[in-house]
Amino acid sequence: MAIDRIEADVVVLVGGPAGLAAALAAAGAGARTIILEREERLGGILKQCVHDGFGLRRFGEALTGTEYALRFSALIPGSGVETMTGAFVHEVARDEERGIYRLVAISAERGIFAIETASIVVATGCRERSDRQILIHGDRPAGVFTAGLAQRLVNVEGLLPGKKALILGSGDIGLIMARRLLLEGMEIEGVYEVKAEASGLARNIAQCLVDFGIPLHLSTTVTEIHGGRRVESVTIAKVDERGSPISGSERRVACDTLILSVGLIPENEILQSLGLPLDPATRGPRVDQSGWAGLPGLFACGNAVHVNDLVDDVSDSGEIAGAAAARFAREEHHALPAGHDARVPLKAGPGLLYAVPQLIDPRQKGKVDIHFRTNATIREGARVLLKSGDRVVAERRFIALRPPEAESLSFDPTLLGEVQALVLELDRQAGAGGAA
């Protein structure tokens, strides 16, 4: 079938904060850049984030998510970036012979059309984990919402999910929704967290729960939902150190709404359709410091790579990936020596949940930020070391490390010299000595 064919240097999927930054950077570097956004508006999930605290680092002020998105999308007109909204990517395929990607997309404006591009930046963000994925059992009534869905209903649609909510998960969206729903007149039974400590940023615990007298119940989870048509109650239970419900500790709590803030999952179905394996620790692609994701001209950034705490970091990674994609389209496109890869793997050592990027390209100039999380809280202080064999390449001290708060360590890869592999190590012994 003859369908419209559009040519581009860089195609950015999709137009959330990562994608907007990537597209602006790519166009700024002279690439013919297209953003394909599946929703009607740019901005991604930020559109529904009407609370503040966004962009402190980048803009030096506390913006709402919506305003933050607006700062970026306002730069699009005149930037050379072409935006296609309401456009859904049906298929992405690599044409090895011509060294390009061919996308088939669908939009009301253009119907079915194809885009051929040297480079793709995947900035598809996350989806939320649902009740089924954390194995909550019992009935299936109306009244169970992920926090993001509840947020959209309230902030975009002007709809109130229920009258009395119980919130499971103390992640940031859960905390923010507790406050938001309370302000809208709902009763908040409490926030329940399966872990022994809260998962959200400390400032959100203070500003969303403490300030409003909303109780936080730690080491407690929801095991069952009850109600034929609409939620009538849930069973909560205390959990042991392994997170398993303690039998005998069950208690029924009346509510008509259950809000789940139980984790985010990077959305990488497009990368998977290209045959790329995902890093089981991040559920994102294995990337190098430029966001290169494993195939020529393929880049990824933002929450599709790993779940970030701050939008500023998401925008940064978008800018890096966008610029790299433009560079690829301009320079390396036809010049990449087949099979040659000087990239060095970077592994997360024991005690660390993950480290991103998973690959380091020593040829790329400029400082690299390694983002990592520990898998347990460390209160007594620790040192994090980047090592090549026994050689310490970089290190940083921390007073405390908490899994909900990602940290970073910087180094200059051009100073690496000859290395085979890098390991990010957590040294708890060296703790007590104070912070860098």
Add this chain to the structure above:
Amino acid sequence: MTIERFRKEVADRGLSDVEASEWRGSIRLEGQVASWSDYVELGRLAVKIGTRGVVNDLEVSGPEGCDLAHEDPLAAMGHLEEGGELEGLSFDVAIVGGGVIGSAVARELSKWSISTILLEKEEDVATHASGRNDGMIHDGFAAKPGSLKAAYNVRGNRLWEPLAADLGIEFARPGSLILFHAPAAKALYPVLASRASENGVDGWELWSRSRVLAEEPKVTSDQHGGFFLPSAGCLSPYKATVALAESALANGVRISLDTIVTGLETEDSRLRRVRTNRGSFAVKALVNAAGIWADVVAGMANDRFFSLHPRRGVDMILDRASGALQRHIMAMPSLLQGREVTKGGGLVKTIEGNILVGPTAREAPGREDYSTSQAELRELDRHFRLNRALSPSMLITYFAGVRACTWEEDFIVGPSASVLNLVHAAGIQSPGLASAPAIAHDVAASVLAILERTMKVSPNSRFVAKRRPVPELARLPLEERAAWIGRDKAYARIVCRCEEVSEGEIRAALRPRPAASLPPSVVGPASPEGGAFTEARLHASSLDAVKRRTRAGMGRCHGGFCTPRVMETIAEELGLPLTAITKKGPGSQLVAGETKAPAAIHLAAILPAAIPPSAERAAEEE
């Protein structure tokens, strides 16, 4: 076994409070037992007395307490509205129950020029067993030789393929592979073959270990060949039920949803009137296709010669990607032990390409209890080992369904022995979906025989067999998809990103008649029958109804992204406020009301023109 012997066995178990008596040619158990397992055990034991049926009216006391005999379907339906739409009307036939059986009977009856009404207490058809099963069109091998199940299954299996084509729903025959778990199991082949032949199954093969490996490269290394049944098929059970109901609707059957039958009035061994929450009306014949409530409906007609007990089944649904890892339906039963060889489930490849793991089989007291438990899910883990490429991490969701089982474990199909104008299709447990077309055929024949005693019945000359389905764009070639989009841009607006469902498909599923007529390239030349087709749509209005028809919300995000847009589309199509949209009918409203300030105002303030449309649209609507 005699009834005396039964009484003695009961006494031997120390169950003093149990009475057994003959009742309408059946055996009836009354009294009290202390546990659900006693209840089940005595029901099974009573079958050995060999009467027409077993009516187990024992009450279970204690923590598992239940009294199935005196349960009232209306009690669970307190949210239903009263209405008078049906008051004083009269129909030739009323069908109780909009599952696959009732819907198939309705369509079968629509081939005749009679007036038929289908009554369903829920907001949609296929909300109970027919929407909660594996979608497998069994080959007929597993059913006990000589049972109604075996006969209806094999007939139904043959009928489904052409019927699915008429209804415009997908049907496939992946075939079913029963793996041998031990080298010795192969020796059972002659036994298996003779059973298949006794049941009249369409074909079977012995597969060697290497043949199995060649056909299923990811199969466990632990297999020792298998028994292959090529006729096993699959389809979407809820789409099939909706399609049957819509075809019946298009051919003149009245379908009354949110309508519960609360009583039946009999006079001289004849049913005269049907009482519902929407008024009472006269009938000449009644079909009992009430699923797990069929014994209660039989009781309303004073014809309760059997009783049903619920058997719950739980299935896991794996991500769509799993489908590429397996070609056939696979199971590895312990052939050497059970007589019921398929008990225990396996890996079922669905028509959509997902793999279902299950189902379990557990006796449980709730007729409509679809709750699941961790223990039931874990029971299914063992099936994963059949296919090395599958893993529990592919799980996207799980569900429970309830089988309506008689104590005899067979279907009851045909006219009542005591009520002259009542036809039962009761105890339709698995393989009820596979058997549905054949059961419907026989039930319709019984109904016609009843009507012909008092009236002349002629064929419906305007019956149209073919139904045009709601298009599923993601499954169409791009040219056809483009043609749909050419007619209506709504087909280009993707609402459900996981399953790639467009706004146009959702609208088409909700509209009595789709707005966009088919592009010529799709219709093609007129078929020999003249190319006639119907496209009436049942008035679906809930989120679950849309999900059943279009798959919107069925993917990995479970509706996290698309729910608001599906709600908006339903609200727009049906002219309802968003606050009226439900998950599954009255009482299951998704939201409780509106926020203090309309979101549109709030959004318009912070989202000036730089971010394009949608909020403006919302603002205009305010």
